[in-house]
């Protein structure tokens with residue numbers, strides 16, 4: 592059986608494969624790592640598990656897969672429902688997942704993923720920082736609007752939860768944490784609320800720290 596090594600609810604990168612496995616009902620064993628405040632101790636602990644000293648990490652017998660994008664692609668080999676059935680939707684999904692994986696630096700930097708807290712965006716960010724974040728949020732709104740209208744479902748690539756929804760789940764959280772709802776259009780706000788209040792995401796947020 593797959594084993595997913597992660598820490599919850601503070602690891603945004605771990606949320607991606609975890610929520611995908613849960614939403615798709617793929618059996619796996621949860622190997623939750625204690626989230627240590629001492630960063631050196633945390634890094635030493637992670638180095639024992641992962642070649643990059645980072646999580647998430649998936650094992651499948653002797654096969655070890657690290658990095659959320661590689662994990663998703665590995666799962667897709669056995670479970671084609673990881674990506675949308677429609678070829679065009681799959682191509683779009685892979686493109687925006689890659690864009691998310693390698694970009695959105697401002698959002699990551701200034702809107703740290705601290706999912707159990709709430710912050711006032713205009714108080715914790717300077718005007719310049721806000722502008723940088725909002726530029727990226729505009730792109731998120733554009734991506735989500737495009738997926739919702741083009742593939743015609745409640746999810747980004749159609750009527751089922753797929754990897755592209757998993758990849759944007761941490762952004763759903765960041766919008767909630769920093770109260771950025773007002774910068775979304777109606778359809779994307781509905782999508783953000785649907786994911787934020789889904790039973791699966793709530794299960795993630797309620798995860799006990801393994802400490």
Ligand SMILES: N[C@@H](CCC(=O)N[C@@H](CS)C(=O)NCC(=O)O)C(=O)O
Nearest residue numbers: 602603604634645646647658659660
């Ligand atoms: N690109 C990697 C990023 C993984 C990553 O940065 N994970 C963070 C947790 S959210 C981590 O393990 N940080 C530990 C550290 O940097 O010491 C992925 O997609 O899995």
